[in-house]
Amino acid sequence: MATLPTTAEILLKDFGPRPAYPALDPLYGQTPDKLVKTHCCFCGVQCGIQLKVKNNQVIGFEPWEEFPVNKGKLCPKGIKRYVQNNHPDRLLHPLIRGEHGFVETSWDKAYERTTTAIQEIQSKYGKDAFAFLGGASMTNEKAYLNGKFARIALGTANIDYNGRLCMVSAGAANKMAFGVDRAANPWSDIPLAKALILAGTNIGECFPILTDYIWRARDNGAKIIVIDPRITPIGRTADLILPVKPGRDSALANGILHALIKEDLLDRDFIARHTTGFDKVEELVENYTPEKVEEISGVSRKSIYRAAEIWGEAPTAMLLHARGIEHHTKGVENVLSYINIVLGTGKIGRPGCGYGTITGQGNGQGGREHGQRCNQLPGGRDINHPGHRQEVSEYWGIPEAELPGQGLTACEIIDAIEAGKIKGLLSISFNPLVSIPDSNRTKKALDKLEFLGCIDFFLSETAQHADVVLAGSLQEEDEGTVTNGEGRCIRLKQSITPPGNAKVDWQIICDLGKRLGKEKYFDFKNPGEIFTELTGISANAPVDYSGMSYERLEKEMGLFWPCPSPNHPGTPRLFEGGKFFHPDQKAKFFGYEYRAPAEDVDADYPLFFTTGRVVSQYLSGTQTRRIGELVDQYPEPLCEIHPLMAAKLGVKDKMPVRVITRRGEMVVPAQVVTTIRPDTVFVPYHWAGKKAANQLTNRALDPISKIPEFKVCACRVEKV
Amino acid sequence: MSATQFFIDASRCIGCKACVQACGECETHRGMPMIHLEEMDRGSTVQTAPVVCMHCEDPTCAKVCPADAIKQDALGVVHTASKPRCVACSNCVLACPFGVPKMPGKFELMMKCDMCYDRTSVGKKPMCATVCPSGALYFGDESYIAEFRREVPVNTFSFGKQIVKTKVFMMAAPLTPRINVDMAVLCGFQNEKAEAIGFHHQDMAEESVWNDLPFRKPAREKEVVS
Numbered sequence: 022m023a024t025l026p027t028t029a030e031i032l033l034k035d036f037g038p039r040p041a042y043p044a045l046d047p048l049y050g051q052t053p054d055k056l057v058k059t060h061c062c063f064c065g066v067q068c069g070i071q072l073k074v075k076n077n078q079v080i081g082f083e084p085w086e087e088f089p090v091n092k093g094k095l096c097p098k099g100i101k102r103y104v105q106n107n108h109p110d111r112l113l114h115p116l117i118r119g120e121h122g123f124v125e126t127s128w129d130k131a132y133e134r135t136t137t138a139i140q141e142i143q144s145k146y147g148k149d150a151f152a153f154l155g156g157a158s159m160t161n162e163k164a165y166l167n168g169k170f171a172r173i174a175l176g177t178a179n180i181d182y183n184g185r186l187c188m189v190s191a192g193a194a195n196k197m198a199f200g201v202d203r204a205a206n207p208w209s210d211i212p213l214a215k216a217l218i219l220a221g222t223n224i225g226e227c228f229p230i231l232t233d234y235i236w237r238a239r240d241n242g243a244k245i246i247v248i249d250p251r252i253t254p255i256g257r258t259a260d261l262i263l264p265v266k267p268g269r270d271s272a273l274a275n276g277i278l279h280a281l282i283k284e285d286l287l288d289r290d291f292i293a294r295h296t297t298g299f300d301k302v303e304e305l306v307e308n309y310t311p312e313k314v315e316e317i318s319g320v321s322r323k324s325i326y327r328a329a330e331i332w333g334e335a336p337t338a339m340l341l342h343a344r345g346i347e348h349h350t351k352g353v354e355n356v357l358s359y360i361n362i363v364l365g366t367g368k369i370g371r372p373g374c375g376y377g378t379i380t381g382q383g384n385g386q387g388g389r390e391h392g393q394r395c396n397q398l399p400g401g402r403d404i405n406h407p408g409h410r411q412e413v414s415e416y417w418g419i420p421e422a423e424l425p426g427q428g429l430t431a432c433e434i435i436d437a438i439e440a441g442k443i444k445g446l447l448s449i450s451f452n453p454l455v456s457i458p459d460s461n462r463t464k465k466a467l468d469k470l471e472f473l474g475c476i477d478f479f480l481s482e483t484a485q486h487a488d489v490v491l492a493g494s495l496q497e498e499d500e501g502t503v504t505n506g507e508g509r510c511i512r513l514k515q516s517i518t519p520p521g522n523a524k525v526d527w528q529i530i531c532d533l534g535k536r537l538g539k540e541k542y543f544d545f546k547n548p549g550e551i552f553t554e555l556t557g558i559s560a561n562a563p564v565d566y567s568g569m570s571y572e573r574l575e576k577e578m579g580l581f582w583p584c585p586s587p588n589h590p591g592t593p594r595l596f597e598g599g600k601f602f603h604p605d606q607k608a609k610f611f612g613y614e615y616r617a618p619a620e621d622v623d624a625d626y627p628l629f630f631t632t633g634r635v636v637s638q639y640l641s642g643t644q645t646r647r648i649g650e651l652v653d654q655y656p657e658p659l660c661e662i663h664p665l666m667a668a669k670l671g672v673k674d675k676m677p678v679r680v681i682t683r684r685g686e687m688v689v690p691a692q693v694v695t696t697i698r699p700d701t702v703f704v705p706y707h708w709a710g711k712k713a714a715n716q717l718t719n720r721a722l723d724p725i726s727k728i729p730e731f732k733v734c735a736c737r738v739e740k741v
Numbered sequence: 742m743s744a745t746q747f748f749i750d751a752s753r754c755i756g757c758k759a760c761v762q763a764c765g766e767c768e769t770h771r772g773m774p775m776i777h778l779e780e781m782d783r784g785s786t787v788q789t790a791p792v793v794c795m796h797c798e799d800p801t802c803a804k805v806c807p808a809d810a811i812k813q814d815a816l817g818v819v820h821t822a823s824k825p826r827c828v829a830c831s832n833c834v835l836a837c838p839f840g841v842p843k844m845p846g847k848f849e850l851m852m853k854c855d856m857c858y859d860r861t862s863v864g865k866k867p868m869c870a871t872v873c874p875s876g877a878l879y880f881g882d883e884s885y886i887a888e889f890r891r892e893v894p895v896n897t898f899s900f901g902k903q904i905v906k907t908k909v910f911m912m913a914a915p916l917t918p919r920i921n922v923d924m925a926v927l928c929g930f931q932n933e934k935a936e937a938i939g940f941h942h943q944d945m946a947e948e949s950v951w952n953d954l955p956f957r958k959p960a961r962e963k964e965v966v967s
Contacts, residue, residue, distance in 0.1 A: 043772075
């Protein structure tokens with residue numbers, strides 16, 4: 022029974038989201054007791070920040086200029102993040118569903134209800150009928166603990182995480198091409214590049230701090246190529262904009278590689294010495310003439326040649342990309358097609374030469390390394406690899422036969438709930454009702470659950486449907502580590518303890534593990550002990566943290582993995598000397614024929630629908646929709662539409678329009694702008710209910726990575 | 742030894758409002774940002790521009806103040822009106838060529854950016870220039886700007902016949918001696934039309950000035966790791 026326990030109005034009154042303003046807090050502006058050097062809780066830059074603490078509350082911030090990644094710089098989310106603390110919506114007690122809504126309860130009763138439900142469901146339907154969903158905004162310690170909890174305490178194969186919605190296609194592509202899943206370079210390499218391709222990455226709004234690195238490259242003479250159906254702030258002054266038609270990225274990348282070959286701009290020596298598989302790719306892209314690619318992608322042949330010239334002639338160059346090319350049913354193919362450009366020109370493994378994916382979530386990198394993915398074990402190990410299974414089983418002290426196999430991915434778990442195969446779900450730091458595509462179906466699926474438990478600090482839209490809500494911790498209420506988008510593991514300090522009766526997340530997971538009869542596997546006294554186990558188990562694994570300690574991370578302002586011993590300096594730049602992580606030390610080319618998105622435009626739905634972020638909001642908005650001044654900056658979703666299309670529809674700026682896809686519709690004010698392709702509309706996705714862009718998006722999955730196709734589907738727009 | 746100065750470069754601005762949000766955190770004017778972030782014309786561009794007080798050498802706001810409430814300190818910083826003196830007449834709001842001072846109704850006091858006097862007076866940077874993710878607001882050594890930026894700092898502006906020199910610099914195209922705030926441009930007149938009505942673009946940089954410039958070396962930070 023996961024319908025709402027009471028009316029939406031009562032839930033809103035009791036739990037929000039209500040925008041809070043710091044000036045209303047009596048402690049606001051008072052002299053702090055201490056300043057805690059820690060990091061922002063939002064995106065994958067993980068900016069250093071100092072939090073002002075008084076009376077066990079965070080009351081403000083001060084820039085931390087010594088931290089090398091951001092040097093005091095912050096975006097509006099980081100500046101206002103402290104407002105989530107001491108918030109009227111904060112969950113202070115465990116909640117249990119009553120007849121007329123949520124009722125505060127004791128931890129004992131909440132745990133009892135949860136473990137009873139787990140045991141009943143599993144004894145009736147089997148172990149895998151209970152699933153676990155984790156998140157990539159949590160620390161490495163929690164990501165590790167989630168995996169261990171699901172495999173040992175729940176014994177379920179079905180654990181996955183919201184990173185599945187984020188950059189798994191890039192991760193899978195990295196492993197296929199390079200044999201390892203990490204950005205190839207530290208961001209300090211960006212200013213050394215003489216050409217940059219920014220493919221499907223709205224850096225100015227989603228990763229604002231990296232803007233300065235890009236502009237410093239430009240000061241140094243770098244030419245900037247931006248590939249995006251919209252002119253975003255980072256694209257506004259680009260040297261070249263390739264306004265690609267949504268869903269055509271692999272064709273465009275093939276076209277650029279074709280032009281590089283025709284212009285004789287490849288590094289044939291590098292290809293011969295350090296790569297395999299180029300012949301097939303060369304044969305494949307022979308057909309991708311700029312004329313043909315112009316036809317497919319909407320990018321002019323002249324621009325395709327210009328992009329090849331800029332990239333190919335530059336002595337150094339870097340490729341950065343994000344969800345724009347990754348959120349596709351061919352996400353892995355798109356990324357590999359772009360990586361081919363990097364490998365074909367040998368622009369990797371040197372200062373100013375390389376590759377990186379812009380990780381959207383706070384721990385987008387670390388969250389995908391330590392075993393909370395359905396196909397992965399700690400240390401980035403493969404759950405289907407017999408040797409890896411043996412190593413982890415031995416370390417944990419369990420028989421290998423008891424270690425579950427590969428389970429379902431996040432969207433597939435929701436599908437399996439809808440199909441009645443999964444009956445119970447425990448979710449932490451994940452708001453699938455807002456963040457998974459086709460939210461009308463997600464809601465129906467949640468209604469079919471026999472038990473939904475949520476660990477959260479605010480009552481997210483998903484937690485509103487829960488049977489039990491376990492009041493967990495905000496980032497500043499716990500300690501641990503995260504790994505940012507360049508692969509630098511950094512230390513988060515605890516600023517305050519959780520308010521009221523709330524507990525730190527790792528304690529909740531360990532308590533549940535103990536109550537499920539697995540005491541000895543969850544006997545951790547603090548996050549430091551979890552980190553020690555995490556680093557220990559990672560020794561000699563694909564993702565090796567074994568030389569790291571909290572002390573080193575603090576003293577050295579973070580360490581890049583692999584870091585295999587206590588005196589190892591870490592590895593900021595990968596692939597130096599052309600040595601890749603495959604057994605033969607060579608990188609691999611993979612070429613793909615272009616194929617259309619799962620749902621393309623047609624006569625009934627003639628426009629492309631695409632989604633993304635705005636700078637003042639973060640993911641499903643559970644935190645940022647509660648921070649008043651961030652809400653005011655961009656209060657509700659707008660539909661960006663080109664004036665040519667707006668005129669055709671008789672729509673003017675700020676007028677409401679109805680956007681309709683085969684899955685749902687929403688009414689949203691138009692923002693009439695020339696900064697978007699006329700055949701495309703864009704709506705940001707941070708809102709819930711009737712304002713949720715994911716009512717419209719398509720839950721079609723990439724066959725390899727199972728990332729859904731957020732970035733393209735077909736819609737029509739009507740004047741209201 | 743070169744001086745620490747404030748440089749604004751709207752070409753780097755990404756419109757994120759970190760400056761606005763951070764300014765509103767200041768303990769002297771809580772909840773009321775003094776920096777403005779101007780959207781040029783969202784319909785046609787994502788261009789935005791941050792506007793701080795330019796701290797004129799001979800501040801127009803002070804000259805038009807009938808109550809002598811606006812003071813400039815020894816460092817050239819022009820301060821918010823003195824509360825006992827300000828009569829809330831809004832002369833300064835109307836007269837400032839950059840549109841900086843505001844007169845919030847509830848306070849009946851002219852308020853404006855004082856370049857974070859509380860921070861700069863103890864050796865810190867202004868808050869907006871500390872947090873700005875794009876370097877559109879930069880407070881630091883002028884030698885850094887000379888060495889690493891291709892644009893040039895300009896602190897002379899003409900508004901019709903009024904020539905204004907400011908403490909804060911604006912980054913402009915190379916070889917730009919001063920920035921002309923030209924009504925012809927603001928009103929949408931292009932070259933020939935503008936000249937026909939007597940406006941000239943003599944100080945506007947030609948595109949070609951960029952071509953002859955050497956590129957600067959990269960502003961590489963010292964790597965902490967390794």
